[in-house]
Amino acid sequence: MQKITDIRADFTASLVVFLVAVPLCVGIAVASGVPAELGLVTGIVGGLLTGFLPGSSLQVSGPAAGLTVLVYEAVREFGLGALGALVLAAGALQLAMGALRLGRWFRAISVAVVQGMLSGIGLVLIAGQLYALTDAKAPGTGLANLAGLPELVVDTIWSDQALTAAAIGVGTIAVLVLWPRWRRAARVLPAPLAAVALATATVALLGLPVARVEVAGLVSAVRPPGGADFARLLEVGAVGTVLAFTLIASAESLFSAAAVDRLHAGPRTDYDKELMAQGAGNAVCGLLGALPMTAVIVRSAANVRAGARTKASRVLHGVWLLLFAAAFPAALGVVPLAALAGVLVHAGFKLIPVREFGPLWRKHRGEAVVLAGTAVAIVATNMFEGVVVGLLMAVAKSAWETSHVHLEVSGPEGGPLYVHALGNATFLRLPRLLDQLEALPHDRDVVLDLSGLRHLDRACAAALGSWAERRRPADEPGAGAAAVRT
Numbered sequence: 001m002q003k004i005t006d007i008r009a010d011f012t013a014s015l016v017v018f019l020v021a022v023p024l025c026v027g028i029a030v031a032s033g034v035p036a037e038l039g040l041v042t043g044i045v046g047g048l049l050t051g052f053l054p055g056s057s058l059q060v061s062g063p064a065a066g067l068t069v070l071v072y073e074a075v076r077e078f079g080l081g082a083l084g085a086l087v088l089a090a091g092a093l094q095l096a097m098g099a100l101r102l103g104r105w106f107r108a109i110s111v112a113v114v115q116g117m118l119s120g121i122g123l124v125l126i127a128g129q130l131y132a133l134t135d136a137k138a139p140g141t142g143l144a145n146l147a148g149l150p151e152l153v154v155d156t157i158w159s160d161q162a163l164t165a166a167a168i169g170v171g172t173i174a175v176l177v178l179w180p181r182w183r184r185a186a187r188v189l190p191a192p193l194a195a196v197a198l199a200t201a202t203v204a205l206l207g208l209p210v211a212r213v214e215v216a217g218l219v220s221a222v223r224p225p226g227g228a229d230f231a232r233l234l235e236v237g238a239v240g241t242v243l244a245f246t247l248i249a250s251a252e253s254l255f256s257a258a259a260v261d262r263l264h265a266g267p268r269t270d271y272d273k274e275l276m277a278q279g280a281g282n283a284v285c286g287l288l289g290a291l292p293m294t295a296v297i298v299r300s301a302a303n304v305r306a307g308a309r310t311k312a313s314r315v316l317h318g319v320w321l322l323l324f325a326a327a328f329p330a331a332l333g334v335v336p337l338a339a340l341a342g343v344l345v346h347a348g349f350k351l352i353p354v355r356e357f358g359p360l361w362r363k364h365r366g367e368a369v370v371l372a373g374t375a376v377a378i379v380a381t382n383m384f385e386g387v388v389v390g391l392l393m394a395v396a397k398s399a400w401e402t403s404h405v406h407l408e409v410s411g412p413e414g415g416p417l418y419v420h421a422l423g424n425a426t427f428l429r430l431p432r433l434l435d436q437l438e439a440l441p442h443d444r445d446v447v448l449d450l451s452g453l454r455h456l457d458r459a460c461a462a463a464l465g466s467w468a469e470r471r472r473p474a475d476e477p478g479a480g481a482a483a484v485r486t
Contacts (some may be wrong), residue, residue, distance in 0.1 A: 168202065
């Protein structure tokens with residue numbers, strides 16, 4: 001009886017996840033600069049393969065908005081053919097890391113860096129999709145897109161077609177925001193599908209002159225990488241892109257797994273097995289020339305909320321995606337691009353922790369600085385360099401916060417001063433430490449006790465030795481001596 005109940009719950013949940021996944025798969029593919037069908041291919045692999053493998057039982061994998069910007073940059077630099085080789089290499093790295101049991105170490109990545117990474121992605125995604133929202137072509141890089149927004153506004157005002165497309169896009173965003181408040185309808189039809197369906201119906205009924213999704217067919221869209229594509233993996237830029245794919249896809253998947261585990265009472269995630277499942281999925285996506293995949297929190301949360309009990313729900317959602325892509329590919333050709341851009345602008349805003357930043361700044365200012373710095377670095381440079389900058393900032397922040405050193409001064413009136421150093425004495429705190437020692441009275445002997453230090457680096461040891469040498473009494477009267485005890 002329990003199994004029958006589970007089957008019914010998983011069947012219903014799979015339909016809900018399928019309806020959420022269709023517009024997101026297509027929209028992410030279009031925003032990434034690849035055929036729309038490739039987004040469905042990644043979703044199918046995420047359901048049928050990754051969904052079947054062990055790891056996390058209820059989270060759902062597929063193309064993610066968090067990788068859109070990086071994929072777009074990769075396609076523009078290396079070409080669509082090389083995308084499969086890049087994704088395959090990233091999948092192989094994930095498989096290797098999972099086999100080496102490195103999955104759990106991704107939990108050691110600073111949350112501020114991950115949030116900053118997603119915020120930077122969200123900003124670049126929004127800036128790029130605002131052009132698609134008006135059927136215009138984006139200049140390219142994040143900074144160029146942001147700099148061109150004033151000109152885009154002017155061009156849109158003077159173009160009837162651009163205004164029409166913008167109205168469709170803005171209307172899509174409005175439906176995405178308001179639809180969940182209509183709870184009865186939201187239970188039947190997910191907000192992304194409702195928004196895209198309403199926009200498509202409006203364009204069709206009114207015959208509006210807006211751009212639509214270009215459809216090539218599922219079979220023709222699949223392009224396995226060739227020898228020349230694999231040869232490009234030897235380029236320095238390609239290596240950086242593969243590492244960025246691996247780091248971002250793995251971190252997002254495992255952070256999503258941790259979040260999904262908090263939503264249900266079922267089996268917990270095995271992080272190493274989940275990393276290998278994601279690697280296997282990306283390897284197959286690479287062989288098919290499709291988009292990279294991650295575990296996606298939006299689809300995963302929808303799966304849990306819909307009452308999924310086992311991994312069968314995510315496997316079935318892959319079956320429905322395959323049937324849709326095979327039987328109804330022409331249905332994509334009537335979807336307006338502005339509606340998909342609206343879905344992704346909304347997704348971009350959800351990547352930015354606007355509400356959380358204020359409390360974070362008040363309670364953990366260093367974490368807020370790392371978050372903001374990572375986001376700005378991604379917008380100003382690119383994904384890989386921005387994440388590296390964020391990781392370096394997080395390491396520097398941790399080093400600063402852990403290198404606390406405290407001086408306790410005691411001693412009888414007129415007698416020698418006893419200074420006990422406690423904590424970690426590193427070069428980061430050396431200026432303040434020397435200032436405190438220099439402020440001690442120069443007419444009294446000082447005994448500096450370093451036995452309470454947990455760590456003393458060479459820079460501090462050398463500086464304290466020099467300070468003691470300078471404190472030793474010379475021939476002049478009234479000079480205080482200094483002694484160092486370790």
